[in-house]
Amino acid sequence: MNDAFILAGIRDVARKHVGWEGPIEPDMRLVEDLSLDSIKLLTLAIEVENRFQICLDPERDHELITVRDLVAAISHQISDTQKPEEENSHRDTEDTE
Amino acid sequence: MNIASVGSALPPHFYDQETLLAALRANWTQRHHNVDRLEALHRNVLVGGRHLALPIEEYDNLKTWGDSNDAWTRVAQDVGETAILRALEKAGLGVDDVDALIFVTVTGVATPSIDARLMNRLHLPPRVKRMPIFGLGCVAGAAGIARAADYVRAYPDQVAVLLSVELCSLTLQRQDLSIPNLIASGLFGDGAAAAVVVGAERRADGPQVIDSRSIFYPDSEEVMGWDISESGFKIVLSAGVPEVVKHYLGRDVDAFLDDHGLSRSDIRSWVSHPGGPKVLTAMEEALELPDGALDVTWNSLRSVGNLSSTSVLMVLEDTMSDHRPEPGSLGLMLAMGPGFCSELVLLRW
Structure with a gap:
């Protein structure tokens, strides 16, 4: 899943769940530029978790300053989620061989 | 003018936060992926438990706003009656001493209002001036004391009773899985309290x-x-x-x-x-x-x-x-x- 796809997902979530109608670019700041208060930030985090079927680390929410940070966190979690499956898939192949 | 006493009444159905969490969790998993985050959100409100208007298993029977409001009307009278009687007893007064009854709530609607229904249940004097106030929300406890004091300032020989009944659990929208509603479902509980406020010509121990x-x-x-x-x-x-x-x-x-x-x-x-x-x-x-x-x-x-x-x-x-x-x-x-x-x-x- 590439960053452009993730960014498109964030745009869709922001429009549907926090009422953001404007453009969303990677350099934009979540609080200052997207006008997200703490409840809207939480809503955005939870809804991207739902969309991408991942669990972000709530302890690291404060590190999400820009849209780019959020894209990176989602990308990282997706990679982590897929790793065990890939490893299993690789092992299965070896077993078959 | 003084606050002579305050009496309260909580519904008997108390549940600790973990029990309430377990009941809500099944609902959350229908839509939310990271339920652990939602549970942490509930724990962060630092509430240990809450009294509910109904036994927890009865909430599934509330299919419509009408169902919830019927329960509200019934339980509001029960806890409201108890709160008023406790407050009057602490003040050393009886129902015949009441001159004004201010009723505040934001969690249900009824006409005749709850204060009118309590006129009958408590056999309050027919002369009692009733003031039902809906919509002030959380500010209504302090604002109600202020309005009761305003009343007895005008009638310094009289007794005003403020009754607050809030059955927040009966407003919970279980199909609403938005974050504000999830926060509310962890924070708000049910109860009632009454304060007796007396004019300057009457003696009272309170502030x-x-x-x-x-x-x-x-x-x-x-x-x-x-x-x-x-x-x-x-x-x-x-x-x-x-x-x-x-x-x-x-x-x-x-x-x-x-x-x-x-x-x-x-x-x-x-x-x-x-x-x-x-x-x-x-x-x-x-x-x-x-x-x-x-x-x-x-x-x-x-x-x-x-x-x-x-x-x-x-x-x-x-x-x-x-x-x-x-x-x-x-x-x-x-x-x-x-x-x-x-x-x-x-x-x-």
Whole structure:
């Protein structure tokens, strides 16, 4: 899943769940530029978790300053989620061989 | 004029937060992927448990707003009756002594209003002037005391009873899995409290109401409130409440006290609506309160949750019974609510 796809997902979530109608670019700041208060930030985090079927680390929410940070966190979690499956898939192949 | 007494009544169905979490969790998993985050959100409100209007298994039977409101009308009378009788007994008064009955709520609607139904159940005198007030929300406990004091200021030989009933659990929209509703489902509980306020010509042991002040914050309607949907009250909750506290409460308290030649350091006891942890922390910072100043309020939040307008009256009841300030010392009762607005009540113990 590439960053452009993730960014498109964030745009869709922001429009549907926090009422953001404007453009969303990677350099934009979540609080200052997207006008997200703490409840809207939480809503955005939870809804991207739902969309991408991942669990972000709530302890690291404060590190999400820009849209780019959020894209990176989602990308990282997706990679982590897929790793065990890939490893299993690789092992299965070896077993078959 | 004085607050002669406060009595409260909680529904008998108490559940700790973990039991409530378990009941809500199944609903959350229908839509949310990271349920652990939602559980953490519930634990962060620091509420240990809550009393509910109904046994928890009965909430599944509430299919419509009508069902919920019917339950509200029934239970509101039960807890309201008990709260009034307890308050009157503490004040050494009977139902025949009541001249005015102010009823505040934001969690259900009834016509005849609950105060009218209690006229019959309690056999209150037919002359009682009834004032049902809907919609003030959390501020209504402090605002109700202020309006009751206004009443007995006009009729110094009379007795006004303020009744607050809030059955927040009956407003919960279980199909609404938005974050404000999830926060509300972790924070708000059910209960009732009544305060007896008497005019200057009557004797009373409780604190004297010296003055009160209402403060309305223009163009802040979106901070908190209800949207009305086919299924009932849908909560509107923004992160703006702590911000309002930080920006305005210190200024407004100072202006109110200054009109009496006082400052914050003259206030020995603080009787506050709990809101939630962020609101209370913002209040402590904005008012630069000494350690422990809001302990009674924090304990109320931990014990039973936020009971909207009922909470500040229960904090007052606890203060009067278990943490009574020095005679002659000054206290400030305060609450905030939808509008957005504040109510301040200056007390002399």
